[in-house]
Amino acid sequence: MERTAVRGRLTWQAATVTGLTPETAAVVTITLDPPDWPGHQAGQHLDVRLTAEDGYVAERSYSIASAPGEPLAITVERLEDGEVSPYLTEELRAGDQLELRGPIGGYFVWKPADASPLTLLAGGSGIVPLRAILRDRLRTGSDVPARLLYSARTLPDVIYRDELGQHHDGVAVSYTLTRAQPPGWAGHTGRIDASLLADAAWPATAKPLAYVCGPTSFVETAAAGLVGLGYPPDRVKTERFGATGGH
């Protein structure tokens, strides 16, 4: 295909769906093969556009779940009143075409050359771009130490549970379950707060770089908590998800 995209413009393209992997009861990872993908950085998004038969168009932004160099993937949570996510999680099949454009974003991105210890705080599906960061860290052989604190309602709501459970040198993963805990649960419980952050995040003296992603209320609490621990505000990168799908 002739490359006609003008630099500085985003061009919609029809990607082929190459795979669908259920992550939880409501969450699916969709692997995509776009005809012209320039590559991306961990933490970036793409936009998805659905067009109904009557011409109605709905666009949503989704974090890219895969590391640079891996097959492109997004992870989508089904929202009961959503316009886009029910289609993506229930109707879409391998071989289908999906209109997308990207990559998008230059703020909430991680560069493997950055040597700062990583504090990663995820609320719900906010884990998706942080998973891309962890995979990029592994693929590039980065040895920056990383601490991930993942807040989920229940254990079955934890996305990428098996992957995050695999041991990797320099990566510490902890969970807090806010709604219900399985018998014998030894992890944290309840919503994120100052004492939990003090326990799970790097101290400010380690000069860490923090990425916080989740619902707005989670991000506000978590980011304010890190600043309270002495993190400079510009070392706390935030991204807020809505309840309206994607971001």
Added chain:
Amino acid sequence: MDALDGNAIGGLLIDVFGAEMTAATGTCGACGDTGPVAGLVVYLKAPGTVVRCRICGNVLMVFVKAHGMTCVDLTGMARLDQPGAA
């Protein structure tokens, strides 16, 4: 209605400015707060897309799409500096 943040309009900003702008620095014309566009408060489902200052709530940017055009109102923004732009 849930407020999002400037990360959510990265694509729209490329449409309008022709460049990645979530890492650009914006200054509120009302209170003078300065920070990354990614941190601003974004309402996608207002009539159009409305971007507000996280500190004082001043409307910084409004984008309305109609008839294939995007109308842009930036009167609330004192400065918008793209990193690395000449």
